Amino acid sequence: MTAAAIDALQDAVRAAASGGGRLRIRGSGSKDFYGGALEGDVLDTRALRGIVAYAPTELVVTARAGTQLAEIEDELARHGQMLAFEPPRHGPGATLGGVVACGFSGPRRAAAGAVRDFVLGVRIVDGTGEALAFGGQVIKNVAGFDVSRLMAGALGTLGVLTEISLKCVPLPRVERTRAIDCDAADAIRRCNEWGGRPLPISATCHVAGRLWVRLSGAGPAVSAAAVEIGGADADDAAPWRAIRDQTHPFFAPAVTGPVPLWRLSVRSTAPCDDLGCDTLVEWGGALRWLVPRAPVEASRLRAWAAAHGGHATLYRAQDKSPGVFQPLAPAMAGLHERLKRTFDPHGILNHGRLYPAF
Amino acid sequence: MNAATGTRGRPTAEAIRSVTEGLRLTCGDRVATGQAIRDQHGHGEGLADGALPDVVVFPQSNDEVAAVVRLCAAARMPVIAFGVGTSLEGHVAALYGGVCIDLSQMNRVLEVHAEDLDCRVQAGVTREQLNAELKGTGLFFPIDPGANATLGGMASTRASGTNAVRYGTMRENVLGLTVVTADGRIVHTGGRARKSSAGYDLTRLFVGAEGTLGVITEVAVRLYGIPEAISAAVCQFPDLKSAVDSVIVAMQLGVPVARIELLDAVQMDASIRYSRLDGFAAKPTLFFEFHGTEASVREQAETIESITGDHGGSAFRWTSSPEERSKLWKARHNAYYAALALAPGSQAFATDACVPISRLADCVMETQADIDATGLIAPILGHVGDGNFHLVIVFDPARPGDREKAEGLAARASLRAIAMGGTCTGEHGIGVHKLDALVVEHGEAVSLMQAVKRALDPLDIMNPGKTVPHAGPVAGRP
Numbered sequence: 001m002t003a004a005a006i007d008a009l010q011d012a013v014r015a016a017a018s019g020g021g022r023l024r025i026r027g028s029g030s031k032d033f034y035g036g037a038l039e040g041d042v043l044d045t046r047a048l049r050g051i052v053a054y055a056p057t058e059l060v061v062t063a064r065a066g067t068q069l070a071e072i073e074d075e076l077a078r079h080g081q082m083l084a085f086e087p088p089r090h091g092p093g094a095t096l097g098g099v100v101a102c103g104f105s106g107p108r109r110a111a112a113g114a115v116r117d118f119v120l121g122v123r124i125v126d127g128t129g130e131a132l133a134f135g136g137q138v139i140k141n142v143a144g145f146d147v148s149r150l151m152a153g154a155l156g157t158l159g160v161l162t163e164i165s166l167k168c169v170p171l172p173r174v175e176r177t178r179a180i181d182c183d184a185a186d187a188i189r190r191c192n193e194w195g196g197r198p199l200p201i202s203a204t205c206h207v208a209g210r211l212w213v214r215l216s217g218a219g220p221a222v223s224a225a226a227v228e229i230g231g232a233d234a235d236d237a238a239p240w241r242a243i244r245d246q247t248h249p250f251f252a253p254a255v256t257g258p259v260p261l262w263r264l265s266v267r268s269t270a271p272c273d274d275l276g277c278d279t280l281v282e283w284g285g286a287l288r289w290l291v292p293r294a295p296v297e298a299s300r301l302r303a304w305a306a307a308h309g310g311h312a313t314l315y316r317a318q319d320k321s322p323g324v325f326q327p328l329a330p331a332m333a334g335l336h337e338r339l340k341r342t343f344d345p346h347g348i349l350n351h352g353r354l355y356p357a358f
Numbered sequence: 359m360n361a362a363t364g365t366r367g368r369p370t371a372e373a374i375r376s377v378t379e380g381l382r383l384t385c386g387d388r389v390a391t392g393q394a395i396r397d398q399h400g401h402g403e404g405l406a407d408g409a410l411p412d413v414v415v416f417p418q419s420n421d422e423v424a425a426v427v428r429l430c431a432a433a434r435m436p437v438i439a440f441g442v443g444t445s446l447e448g449h450v451a452a453l454y455g456g457v458c459i460d461l462s463q464m465n466r467v468l469e470v471h472a473e474d475l476d477c478r479v480q481a482g483v484t485r486e487q488l489n490a491e492l493k494g495t496g497l498f499f500p501i502d503p504g505a506n507a508t509l510g511g512m513a514s515t516r517a518s519g520t521n522a523v524r525y526g527t528m529r530e531n532v533l534g535l536t537v538v539t540a541d542g543r544i545v546h547t548g549g550r551a552r553k554s555s556a557g558y559d560l561t562r563l564f565v566g567a568e569g570t571l572g573v574i575t576e577v578a579v580r581l582y583g584i585p586e587a588i589s590a591a592v593c594q595f596p597d598l599k600s601a602v603d604s605v606i607v608a609m610q611l612g613v614p615v616a617r618i619e620l621l622d623a624v625q626m627d628a629s630i631r632y633s634r635l636d637g638f639a640a641k642p643t644l645f646f647e648f649h650g651t652e653a654s655v656r657e658q659a660e661t662i663e664s665i666t667g668d669h670g671g672s673a674f675r676w677t678s679s680p681e682e683r684s685k686l687w688k689a690r691h692n693a694y695y696a697a698l699a700l701a702p703g704s705q706a707f708a709t710d711a712c713v714p715i716s717r718l719a720d721c722v723m724e725t726q727a728d729i730d731a732t733g734l735i736a737p738i739l740g741h742v743g744d745g746n747f748h749l750v751i752v753f754d755p756a757r758p759g760d761r762e763k764a765e766g767l768a769a770r771a772s773l774r775a776i777a778m779g780g781t782c783t784g785e786h787g788i789g790v791h792k793l794d795a796l797v798v799e800h801g802e803a804v805s806l807m808q809a810v811k812r813a814l815d816p817l818d819i820m821n822p823g824k825t826v827p828h829a830g831p832v833a834g835r836p
Contacts, residue, residue: 058714103559113530117529130802133801133803136780136781140712140744140784141712142784143787143796144800170611196582198649220657269473269474326556331544339814
């Protein structure tokens, strides 16, 4: 059945290639809000479903791209394991392919690494309809170009992901959340101070005058750290899932209303300048979610992010005319276009989703 | 056609003369054409046979590297980036002559951001130099492939080493790069932010490309707090499988061991003699190192000791003093020389492979049987937490057929790992020696890698003949 589904997918790509069509790769559609234009006929990946291989002793899971994240994470949890990058779902049907293509990582990102750090191998159908495999199922592989990691975050513009192998990790033995009342600047200062020390911090978040810190690991280390960082236990109110999936009230004006949501990725010590926005800070200061209180110029946010070593993404918006992603320098844009032409010479796949030009 | 040799010829004497003149205008007297310097730059470690570049140039800035690459592009002259020459698979051999860019004079640590836990260095900074310059910050750069390699070389080969279980490899630890592309432009990938830049993750593409897509001139990497407590332990096992099984259980429990190294009986025998490790037997052995707070180090060690005990391991031998610990790891790092000392007058080269950890014991034991059948000496050691192991193959260059036997053994080890669901190389890279194995491992996907190479280096001047086999365009691809 899967072989037939891949055949059908290859046929669809080949037909588009010869007929000048365009395809829009889609799983459940939970991330339709993300990225640039949605162009072309929908290429549904959900027929590519199921876990292909999972041997808990290997700490590696291989699943088809259309498999729901919930199914994968439930299966891992049954064996005491998890995906360390805590993938955001943004919807109940979210698929593995979608989260890898978007390059999304959740609250544990700063401690554990990003989705691309856990991608060991991929199978794709490229823009010529060819089915190809890169990387594999082992932890270390330096054979040839690292194409599998290039797929993470490429928004499907380089190929249709059909199967992905990911490294997984054991569930922490103990997990505890502490809450500390403080302002954002103080929170960022504290997080950066903790960052250089061997504390078992697995997530941080500052919102509405409160810093939340999650500790994960062996019992004694977590207990010792809880005392050291201070604050009070707050497990019942822990916001991690709500932040991961943006169901937290902070995001409501953007998720259910017309207000844009900006995502600024900056160095973790970037200051808390007043940018005219409500701010939620994750990843020890390295990730800032901004909900403007009044319209804010995109160029102002982008310049601020660039000045602090990063970039700004218009994560959710009704009006995407300012551009979703930070514009590329000319030499970088040239490299992007050459890579796009290599993988998708006819410009079929997710045209305009990453940058308007391709 | 052999995969390693394309149809490309060597530059003409006239081309070499004119490029050399241009290099002198750009870099003054930092241009060398003498035999000794060219000899030194024609090979890495491992097999001594190399291929000499025509010219060696020592640029001091990004702009100078860019100017050198533009000169070479105009003359279609090969460009080979060189750090300190510790790569193992022929990565720096100038197969078609050309210009070797020695980055050793680009050796400044540019920025250290202690609060952000990152730094930016020029490509010629070595890892020991970086750690020396980090003294006083309380931070360190953990990736340790053994050799005192440059950060540029480590990024280009996607190096890892003994610390990878806990800290990852260059792939996870490089935040951004400055790269001179094949048309001589300077690009910056990634940035200081944890989530790299917008667009494609070009950092990950250049990391591990072995200089075939561009020359890495600056590297930004993550740093880590020096652990409050470090301790090391050694445990010996009756057989290899017990040692590997212990590690599998430890990984399952998520014990964050910093290093777990396996030495087989042959290697242990060699290291006992060479590094004077008293009180050990020539048996399969695991070296452990634990990093963390006092409490967490104690807890990790107790957990591991109970696991190894369940698998027939000896009592832990502790080496908590820094001197003893350093002696132990020095012995591990000197494994290659210890192997060489087993047969005076011999040569040796190292090869590596990586398999799913459940197949590691099988793969190592089959490889041992293969070694026995060849009659060669080839100790096995490995970063066992990753399923990655190394073979140091010792051979006598004077004995007819010995070298062929050694190469055959290495090639079979690659194929065996691939057949077990692994890869022909977990950390040394493809270079020139493993191009055939790459094709076996990746099949059709190699043609897309070749297309990537053509897209980013259309003139095929960047370290030609490495990483992916030469090939002309394929129908349907640009």
